[in-house]
Amino acid sequence: xxxxxxxxxxxxxxxxxxxxxxxxxxxxxxxxxxxxxxxxxxxxxxxxxxxxxxxxxxxxxxxxxxxxxxxxxxxxxxxxxxxxxxxxxxxxxxxxxxxxxxxxxxxxxxxxxxxxxxxxxxxxxxxxxxxxxxxxxxxxxxxxxxxxxxxxxxxxxxxxxxxxxxxxxxxxxxxxxxxxxxxxxxxxxxxxxxxxxxxxxxxx
Numbered sequence: 469x470x471x472x473x474x475x476x477x478x479x480x481x482x483x484x485x486x487x488x489x490x491x492x493x494x495x496x497x498x499x500x501x502x503x504x505x506x507x508x509x510x511x512x513x514x515x516x517x518x519x520x521x522x523x524x525x526x527x528x529x530x531x532x533x534x535x536x537x538x539x540x541x542x543x544x545x546x547x548x549x550x551x552x553x554x555x556x557x558x559x560x561x562x563x564x565x566x567x568x569x570x571x572x573x574x575x576x577x578x579x580x581x582x583x584x585x586x587x588x589x590x591x592x593x594x595x596x597x598x599x600x601x602x603x604x605x606x607x608x609x610x611x612x613x614x615x616x617x618x619x620x621x622x623x624x625x626x627x628x629x630x631x632x633x634x635x636x637x638x639x640x641x642x643x644x645x646x647x648x649x650x651x652x653x654x655x656x657x658x659x660x661x662x663x664x665x666x667x668x669x670x671x672x
Contacts, residue, residue: 497542543586
């Protein structure tokens with residue numbers, strides 16, 4: 469019984485460790501974001517990858533990837549980095565014949581789309597990570613309670629064994645004490661009183 473309880477506890481603990489992924493640090497998110505965004509920017513400025521030839525800005529895929537891995541914080545950091553790298557050449561100048569709404573769309577359309585993608589994907593990732601963390605905490609509490617029950621079970625088994633041993637010792641000692649009355653037919657023989665002989669004193 470105790471071996472089965474221990475085996476169940478070990479298997480549950482292994483499954484919880486294997487299914488739960490720990491939170492990644494913001495430093496790792498920043499490092500991965502700098503690596504990916506920097507690589508894309510280097511390809512763009514070298515002429516290998518032209519951003520304007522793509523229907524969607526390549527930075528958007530980086531933001532979605534980091535948001536899915538690191539949650540809201542990682543996604544926002546990636547979006548901020550993408551905005552900074554996209555404006556290394558400076559902010560685009562507004563022509564005189566362009567309306568402010570058109571200029572705002574031209575300057576901030578990509579940045580706002582990156583922020584919205586980071587918030588949307590990061591919210592889902594953060595919520596899932598929080599739910600997994602809560603389930604892991606509940607599982608650890610259940611395992612602690614199970615271990616406590618198993619230890620109490622061991623104590624009860626030991627006490628029951630000691631009680632059985634004490635009862636067995638008493639049962640073995642009781643027939644030897646009652647053997648003398650059994651030999652006399654169940655009646656006890658009264659002890660005979662010793663007769664004292666009178667002593668005579670000789671008076672001189």
